[in-house]
Amino acid sequence: MPGIKGKDTAAVQDASLETTSISDASSSVHHSAKIVPINNTDNTSVLLTFSNTKPTLLVVVLTFVTSISGFLFGYDTGYISSALVAIGQDLDGHTLHNGQKELITSATSLGALIGAIFAGLFVDFLGRRPTIMGSNVLFIVGSAMQTGAHSVGVMMGGRFVMGIGVGIGSLTAPLFISEMAPSNMRGRLVVVNVLCITGGQLIAYAIGAGVEKVSQGWRILVGLSILPPTLQLVAFFFLPDTPRFYLMKNRVEEAKNVLLRIYPEVDEKLIDAKIQELIAINNEVPGDNFFKKIVNATKEIHTVPSNFRALLISCGLQGIQQFSSWNSLMYFSATIFQTVGFKNSTAVSIIIAGTNFVFTLVAFFAIDRIGRRRILLFSLPCMVAALVVCAIAFHFLNVDFSNSTAVIHSSGNGISGWGVVIIVAMICFAASYAIGIGNVPWQQSELFPQSVRGVGCAYCTGVNWGGSLIIAATFLTMMQNITPTGTFAFFAGLITVSWLLVFFMYPELSGLELEETQKVLTNGFNIKESERLAKERRRQAALAKDQINATFASEKKASPLQTLETV
Numbered sequence: 001m002p003g004i005k006g007k008d009t010a011a012v013q014d015a016s017l018e019t020t021s022i023s024d025a026s027s028s029v030h031h032s033a034k035i036v037p038i039n040n041t042d043n044t045s046v047l048l049t050f051s052n053t054k055p056t057l058l059v060v061v062l063t064f065v066t067s068i069s070g071f072l073f074g075y076d077t078g079y080i081s082s083a084l085v086a087i088g089q090d091l092d093g094h095t096l097h098n099g100q101k102e103l104i105t106s107a108t109s110l111g112a113l114i115g116a117i118f119a120g121l122f123v124d125f126l127g128r129r130p131t132i133m134g135s136n137v138l139f140i141v142g143s144a145m146q147t148g149a150h151s152v153g154v155m156m157g158g159r160f161v162m163g164i165g166v167g168i169g170s171l172t173a174p175l176f177i178s179e180m181a182p183s184n185m186r187g188r189l190v191v192v193n194v195l196c197i198t199g200g201q202l203i204a205y206a207i208g209a210g211v212e213k214v215s216q217g218w219r220i221l222v223g224l225s226i227l228p229p230t231l232q233l234v235a236f237f238f239l240p241d242t243p244r245f246y247l248m249k250n251r252v253e254e255a256k257n258v259l260l261r262i263y264p265e266v267d268e269k270l271i272d273a274k275i276q277e278l279i280a281i282n283n284e285v286p287g288d289n290f291f292k293k294i295v296n297a298t299k300e301i302h303t304v305p306s307n308f309r310a311l312l313i314s315c316g317l318q319g320i321q322q323f324s325s326w327n328s329l330m331y332f333s334a335t336i337f338q339t340v341g342f343k344n345s346t347a348v349s350i351i352i353a354g355t356n357f358v359f360t361l362v363a364f365f366a367i368d369r370i371g372r373r374r375i376l377l378f379s380l381p382c383m384v385a386a387l388v389v390c391a392i393a394f395h396f397l398n399v400d401f402s403n404s405t406a407v408i409h410s411s412g413n414g415i416s417g418w419g420v421v422i423i424v425a426m427i428c429f430a431a432s433y434a435i436g437i438g439n440v441p442w443q444q445s446e447l448f449p450q451s452v453r454g455v456g457c458a459y460c461t462g463v464n465w466g467g468s469l470i471i472a473a474t475f476l477t478m479m480q481n482i483t484p485t486g487t488f489a490f491f492a493g494l495i496t497v498s499w500l501l502v503f504f505m506y507p508e509l510s511g512l513e514l515e516e517t518q519k520v521l522t523n524g525f526n527i528k529e530s531e532r533l534a535k536e537r538r539r540q541a542a543l544a545k546d547q548i549n550a551t552f553a554s555e556k557k558a559s560p561l562q563t564l565e566t567v
C-alpha cells in the first residue's frame with residue numbers, strides 16, 4: 001500500500017508551522033508537550049499527515065456504530081409525546097393525568113442527568129467502549145420494562161433506567177468519535193452522531209404518528225428501541241477502544257494497532273512519533289485509587305486556567321443550546337400549532353423535526369470548512385430574528401395561554417395569516433438552530449485535555465440534561481404567565497446575550513489537533529490567534545492534500561484523499 005512516506009511530505013513540511021505565539025505557560029504537567037511534530041528528524045510532519053488521511057473502514061464503522069447512541073438519544077426522547085397520547089387507559093386501567101405524564105416524560109431526563117455525570121467517571125477509569133456497552137444493557141432493560149408495563153410505576157421505572165443509558169451514551173459517543181477521528185474531519189464525524197439524534201427524533205415522530213390509532217401500538221413504538229442497542233452491544237465486542245484511552249492506561253501496543261488501522265497510509269515511524277506525543281501530553285490523573293483520581297481530576301479542572309476556560313465554554317454552549325428553547329418547541333410544537341389553528345398539528349411537528357434533521361446535515365458539510373465559531377456567530381442572530389417574529393405574530397394572533405391548567409384556547413377561526421407567519425418563523429428557527437447551536441456544543445470533548453476529558457464532559461453534558469429538565473418543566477408555565485409574546489421575547493434576549501458570550505469567549509477550533517486546542521486556551525480565550533491558527537491549518541491541509549494527490553497522480557495510483565470530500 002502506498003504511504004505518505006518521507007519524500008511525499010516535502011511540501012507538507014514546508015507548510016509546517018509552530019504555534020509559538022500561543023504561549024506554553026500552563027501550570028499543569030499534562031501540558032508540557034509541543035503541539036508541533038516532535039519527530040522532525042526525518043523532515044516529516046506528524047501533524048499534517050495525520051490531518052490528511054482518508055477515513056478508513058474502521059473509522060467509518062466506529063463512527064456509525066458509536067452513533068447508534070445518538071439515534072437512541074433521539075428516538076427515546078422523541079417517541080414519548082406520541083406514546084403518551086397512544087397509551088390511553090393501558091396503564092393502571094385509567095387515562096393518565098397531567099402529573100403522571102410529566103413524571104413519565106421527565107424520568108428519562110432525570111436518569112440522563114445522573115447517567116451523564118457517572119459516565120464522565122466511567123469513560124476514564126473503565127474505558128469508552130465498556131461504558132457504551134454498559135449503556136446498551138440499560139437501554140435494553142429500560143425498553144423491555146416499558147414495553148411490558150401495565151402500571152405507571154413500571155413505565156416510569158423503565159423510562160428512568162433507559163434515561164441513564166441515554167445520558168451515558170450522550171456523553172460517551174461524541175467523546176469516542178472525537179478521540180479517534182482524524183483532526184480535519186473530527187467536526188463532521190461528531191455531527192454524524194447529532195444527525196442520528198435528530199434522525200432518531202424524526203423517525204420516532206413518524207412511527208408515533210403511524211401507530212397512534214393502533215390498539216397497544218405504543219408498545220411497538222417503544223419495543224422497537226430494543227433493537228439498536230442490541231446491535232451496538234454485539235458490534236462493540238469486535239471493535240477496539242480509542243488509542244488515546246489505551247495510552248492513558250499504558251496499553252501502547254493496542255494503541256498502536258488502532259492508530260495503524262486509522263492511518264494505514266502513514267509511515268510507522270510517524271505513528272510511533274504520534275504515540276510519543278500523546279504519551280507526553282496525555283498523562284493520567286495522579287492518584288492510586290479511583291476516588292483520589294476523581295478528586296484530582298475535579299481539582300485540576302477548576303485550578304488549571306486552560307481547563308477552567310474549557311469548562312466555561314463547554315458548559316456555556318450546552319446551556320445556550322438548552323436555554324435557546326428548542327426542546328420545548330419540539331415537545332410542545334403540536335400544542336402550539338393546534339393553538340394557532342392548524343388541524344394536522346402532528347404533521348407540522350414532523351416538518352419541524354425534519355427541518356432539524358436536514359439542517360444538521362448542512363452542518364455536517366459546513367462545520368469543518370466554515371468553522372464552529374463562525375457558524376454560531378451567523379446562526380444565533382437568525383434564531384433571534386425568528387423568535388422576534390414569533391413574538392410579534394403571537395401578539396397579533398390573540399391566543400389565550402392564561403388558563404392555569406395549561407389548556408390553551410385559540411380564537412378558533414382556523415389558521416390565520418399570523419398563524420402561517422409563526423409556522424414559517426419556527427421553521428427558520430429550527431434551521432438556524434440545527435446548523436449551529438444544535439450541534440456545536442457536542443464538540444465539547446475537543447476542549448479538554450485527556451487527563452480531565454471525562455470529568456469535563458460530565459459537567460457539560462450534565463448542564464445539557466439539567467437545562468433540558470428545567471426548560472421542559474417551565475415552558476408552558478411561562479407561556480401562561482408572561483404570554484407567548486413575552487416568552488419568545490425572553491428567549492430572543494437570552495440568545496442575544498449568548499451571541500456576545502460566543503463572540504468574546506469561543507475560539508475557533510476547527511482543524512486543530514485535539515492536543516492543540518488546550519494550547520489555545522492557555523493564557524486567555526485567544527480568539528484572534530485561534531482564528532489565525534485555524535485558517536493556517538485549513539491552508540496547510542489544502543496544500544498537503546494537493547501535494548499528496550499530485551504525488552499519487554504522478555505515480556498513476558488512486559490517491560487516498562480522493563474520497564475525502566465524500567465523507
Ligand SMILES: O[C@H]1[C@H](O)[C@@H](O)[C@H](O)[C@@H](O)[C@H]1O
Pocket residue numbers: 194197198201321327330356438439442464468
Ligand atoms: O443536539 C441535540 C439536538 O439538537 C436535539 O434535537 C435536541 O433535542 C437535543 O437536546 C440536542 O442536544
